[in-house]
Amino acid sequence: MEFFKSHRVIDFMRYQRVCGITSGVLVLASMIGLFYPGPNYGIDFRGGTELEIALKSKVSTEDLRKTVEDLGYHRPEVISVGGDANRYILRIQEVSSLPAKQTDKIEAGFKRALGPVAVDGFKVSPGGDKISLRLAESVDPEALRAALETAGARIRSVAVFGAAQDHRYEAMLVGVGDELVRGLKSKLGDRIPETPLRVEWVGPKAGQQLRTAALQALLYAMAFIMVYVAFRFDLRFAPGGVIAIFHDAAIVVGMYVLLQKEFTLGTVAAILTVVGYSINDTIVIFDRIRENMARMRDVGLYQLINVSTSQTISRTIITSSVTQLSILGFFIWGTPVIQDVVFALTVGFVSGTYSTIYIAAPFTEWMDRRVFKRA
């Protein structure tokens, strides 16, 4: 069986200008999109709310997960605890963050209600699950509760925090956790207790360090690839391959921003995979160009690229389709997180195949023509 029987030379390079401009615009749009509206960071990057709950009688993990999903919570994690069939940790992405305006209002109202006691510190946690207070003197937690409630905050409990002479207090707010419990109660009835064992805001798994490290690693990788390509091939080839990588990574990110898909650790892995795929694809065509260069000395680079791309087009299409085939199953059988990763890969593979032909090779020709001033 053979899909590509025609052996004529296709003039791929004809479209280099159109493609170059289109890609440039898309990459630029992706870059802008990274800042505005910005990526939709998932629980891995942004954190969420975690609650531990002791059910009164047995509910299976699957049923509980299903119920939480039915309540409209996005991709919850439902984890059984300690072999005890009725204890679960629920992790959801929603946080009960209060808008700054409301926080200010509560703070002002609280200070008014508290009267003469100076408030040294008033801070609502990033997860909106509690208010940390630092006062100039000791105040009865119940009085604090009353003052906060007058100010419009919905309080679950107030307690002294840290050493007594510090006058620090923590007020737990009614928030997402309580809403979730109420929702569960309406679905599962008596099996759900009145209050969860604890409700807390969880920080992100991937902090700033991971973001910088991933980006840094990517930049270093591109630099090393450039050096290797310049060494194994030719200086003219080096920038094209790296620009193609950057292009593909940017397009994947851009697609994520555009569709406001959730950015998770899986997405990071997917982008890295796309980078690996992209460079692989590019090198194969570069290799053919190099081989043809030695054989057809009198042919210009423009035509050489057309010939080489045409000769390898069969392999290009087959490899990208086969790679796509290998992850096709996950579109049908896969958790939502996996489906997102597979989506990123698909975008990246299409982009990677395209960028080899229309970005990497033409850029090499441009380098040859403009920078090296050859015919």
Add this chain to the structure above:
Amino acid sequence: MDKSWYVRFLFVLATVIGAWLVLWPSIDKWVPAPPRVKTMFESRISPGLDIRGGLRLMYEVEVDEAVRDRRDLRADQLLRTLGERFGSIKKGEIPTREQLQKTAQRVQITPVGERGMTLKFKDAADLAKLDRQLIADYGDVREKSREGTLVELDIRTDFLDQIRETAVEQARETISNRVDALGLREASVTAQNTDIIVEVPGADEAAFQRMRDLISKTARLEFQIVDDDATFVEELTDLPEGITRHTETVSAGTSKPSVTVSYLASRGAGARQKLADYIESLKASAKFPADHEFLIGEYSRAEPDDKAAPKAREEAWRTWYLHGRAEITGQAIKDAFVANEPDTGKPYVAINFNDDGAEVFRQLTAANVKRRMAIVLDDRVASDPVIQTEIGGGHCQITLGGFRPYNEVINEAKDLVVVLKAGALPVPIRPSNEQMIGPTLGLDGVAQGVRGALVGIALVLLFMAIYYQVAGLIADLAMLINLLLMLAAMAFFEATLTLPGIVALALNIGMAVDANVLISERIREELRAGKSPRSAVDQGFGRAFWSIFDAQITTLLAAIVLFQFGTGPVKGFAVTLIIGICTSLFTGVFCSRVLFDWLVRGGRVHSLKVG
């Protein structure tokens, strides 16, 4: 068939059998492995948190310690600046201990609580030197009160939360780095207010214990100067039983090359506790100066003619009386490794500081020439070398061990390197809770993932067989070997298999096919040019090889860089990629060639069907 083919064939066969044996214990559940195989190959693929669950460890970060550290830092800076203003320290130069002591005679800085300090000036005229601008320049310090010659300062309350939050985040990242350093175990590390939660996959208590040990090692490496001018130990009375006072002759600065100072020691079982309890009781009494530390360490570097020298391997501990300030902490470390002293064979940990650390270390050593510097690890003195001269270049080494056997010491050295490289915890942490947790992903989720992977792999196999026919079947066989090798490598490195890992496996198979596609396309071209199957195969492999090689090496390069510079999941990803590249080069090129050669050599086929 020539001889080389048989050699190559046997090599492939041996690899496959070897890989199967390594993998077998991991899939014991489905294909029961004989007990001998299980004892021979102990490492297994461990299912990740999302598939099987694991242990959830909770630690509380002692954030107030971070505030104390900040206060100490500001106190040091104030003393130095005031010294410069008094004229006792030259501006821009490194103050020596004598100069600092001279400054301290005019203004005494005493810590108060966790965030405050008092400055007591001897001379009221000096008060003006501490102007508002100086305090404001620090940003996080404010003047609380000024009565007579006594000024009270503290860290501003609005900075406390920030200092605490930074401490928690740094602790989280440090723990995360340490967990990474253990290998491919994909543990999750998150912060929750002032707590840190570590979730470790698996159910292996030994692995959990190692994790616990590594996490809770503060790895606070501090360099503190021994105070050999003080007579504190000499003046102690009523020593408890089992604790003895000894003297040693040491160098205490360039002007005092030989002074005799006292220290306490204790030997035998429970010696450490005895000393620790006594020090605790001393500190509780008002006599103990707040700006000093009294620490213990293993008693091994006895004076040559010291009769109190412990017998080999008997537990023995002694004390050091130190200036309380930590001069350099572990955050200044760039690299660390284990080495052995050539003369004694004793293991030591060599440390390279980063640029800032090297500068501070140079300053510290310059200011304390001919004094003893205690290298303190987690509040225990590891060694107390005398600073002979200013040390530039940022190298330093810690000799470990004393009475303990070599193996124990070398293991400690190795763990120390892991934690030093990962960075010290900025503040101590305390385990607060521990529970086993179930899988984060539902059983149905796992089943779906596995089905997705199987379908993907099946589609690839089917497509290749139909499209490239004979060459496709060879590619399929190579691919299956590739899958086996990858799984075996995962088992060998005790990698964690997560759902994304299953996706990566399927994807690797898809991407590895590229080598076979390239080869098959080339063989096709050669056949079309009218070559015989045998020479078409030779030429096809020859031509395709460099494409495959360059493409794989470039990707490998990227993977190695990712591994070197990446952290956490990025690193794990890089390892999977590296394994995939190596196995696919072997199967795609080497194994395929053996199979092709079997077909075309020895005239087995007269025409080769490549689609």
